[in-house]
Amino acid sequence: MQQKYLPLIIAAALSALSVSAQASGYRFGSQSISGQGTADANSAEAVDASTIFYNPAGLTRLDGTQISAGATVVVPHSTFNDTGSTHFTGAPTGGTAANDYAPNSVTAPSLYVSKKLNDQWAVGFGLFVPYGAKLDYGNTWTGRYALSNIKLEAVNLNPSVAWKMNEHHSFGFGIDAEYMKAELGQAVDVPGSIAALSSGAGAAQGAALIKQIAALGGNPALLRTAGDAHGSNDGKDWGWGFNLGYMFTLDENTRFGLAYRSSISHQLRGSTVWDFSKVTSDPIVNQVLAAASHKTNSAALVALRTPETLSANVFHQFDSKWAGMADVTFTRNNRMGDLDIQFPGTTEGNEVIRQQWKNTVRVSVGGNYAYSENLTLRAGIAHDQSPVKSAELTHPALPDSDRMQYSVGANWKLSPRSSIDFAYSFLDFKDANINYTNQCNPLATSCTGNGETTRGVYQTHMSLIGLSYNYKF
Structure with missing residues (x-):
């Protein structure tokens, strides 16, 4: 593939990513x-x-030489019913429904391209979307202190080679070059902070x-009507990994496969912006509150390691009409521990999204x-486990759960x-x-967070419609 076309293809892939939906976690399942x-x-x-x-x-x-180019349209339907989200003070967050x-x-x-070189060797190239998430709750919903929006995009370039040792054994190897970028936004709990500082220890x-506000000529009375501030983070990175495959052909009708795809380490680097400009109508009040928050615009860094997978599968041709197949895939999701958003160059503590x-x-x-x-004609059914352990570790960035998939095709x-x-x-x-309860709060100086508790129930289902074109040269 000519190098000049690769940036265009990557841009097209990144501009059309899905809600994190089909496979568990952030992984986009069907490739x-x-x-x-x-x-x-x-x-x-x-x-x-x-x-x-x-x-x-x-x-x-x-x-x-074969080429297969396709696209999957994801049509999600999801609702959230709040059951008592609160500020870190324990007061209801209020706000609008999600x-x-x-x-x-x-x-x-x-996009996939393969070429058979001879009876033993074959090469290929794949471009696909391994991960994706896109949720926008808005800045006023009840869980805004945990998250207002998230966008995770990834594209993988996967050159591969395969070797056929004999009629029974084949081996494959691929290199994974993965580009990932992410955006995350959330409200800053200014009203809760003001309430906590109005009495008691604060x-x-x-x-x-x-x-201080009065000395600078501001209007302290506006503190009673203060709204939220807002923070946004972004980052991007290239990471590298590999994948392996083995296929055992028992006879012309039966074969077994094993496949492994490695984890990939990413250091997502970008920026963090804190916006206090709309907290009140008085710029002096806003400026004092921003300074008191110890939040400054800075660089952002998130280190993460994607899960690795190991699959075992079988295919059998029963007769000229019928064929059956099965797959079991193990995913080592504990590679994805807590997400620590760091703010290099500042004294601000990390913001931690607990996942485990x-x-x-x-x-x-x-x-x-x-x-x-x-x-x-094709048909299949699958059960996919969620990596989320409990309601206490379910975050609005990934309201995941076990799911069943029912598919037909042709x-x-x-x-x-x-x-x-x-x-x-x-x-x-x-x-x-x-x-989910954030274990930090906006008055803390050693960490970053709102201390909010987000409570509710997500109900989700979705449809996927796929179409591809295949050609053999």
Whole structure:
């Protein structure tokens, strides 16, 4: 692929990312339309160039040069019912209901190219979206002190090579170059801070603020009507990893596969901006409150390590019409510990989003039916565990839960060289309870946070519609 086109392709991929939806965590599950049609049970089938993602050893089964270009449209539906979110003072946060926080629809692209060099060697290149999240709750919802918006985007470039040792054993290897960028916003609890400084242990500090505002010519009375400030962070980074595949072909009808995809370390570097300009109508009051918060615009740094996966799969052709397949994928999610947002160059303590994820298993089974020479029908079902341990560790950035996936699909041959894949999936999530408390508060100097408690129930389901075009040279 010519180098001049790569930035354009990456830009197109990043501009069309999905809500974190299909696989557990932030991972975007289906990376091909043929795979989606069987609920991603077809990793050992190696039917097209998307085997680069699922098992690169399958490249040895593909003839000539093949290309597969597709897109999956995600149509989410999610509601949040608040059950008592509070300031760090214990008072209700108030605010508006969370409406339309998930996008109406988004699209995630994929592109795979494979080439058979000879009877033993094959190479390939994949471009796909491994992770994505996009939620915008707005600045006034009841959980705004935990999060107002999040956008996580990633694209992976995956050159691969495969070697066929003999008729039974094939091996594959790929390099992963992953670009990731993220944005996160949240309210700053100024009203709660003022309330905490109006009496008790904070009264002296509150009186000093009033005196300072008056001395500078401001109007201390506006403290009673103060609203929220707002903070925003962004960061981006390239990371590197690898993936391995092995395929054992028992006979012409049966094969088994093993695939491993490594974790990737990222150092997301960017900036943090704190905005106190709309807290009150008096710039002097706003300036004093901003200074008292010890929050200054600065660089931002988030270190994270993506989960690694290990998959085992099988494919069997029962007869000329029917084929069955299955996949079990283990994901080491405990690589994703707490997220620490650091503010280099300042005395401000880290902001910690507690996650402490658990490892998960995804199980899928599927089948193909050759309806005719030109039409193959597919179906599959999968159960995917959530890495979130409990309601106390559920954060609005990822209101995740266990889910079932039900998929159907089809491949229609347009000619001996070209075909179209179509897939539809319905994902049904269990209700996700949230009872998350930030262990810092806005008056603390050793850490950053609002000390809020976000309580409620998420109810989510979604549809995925996939379409791809395949061509053989």
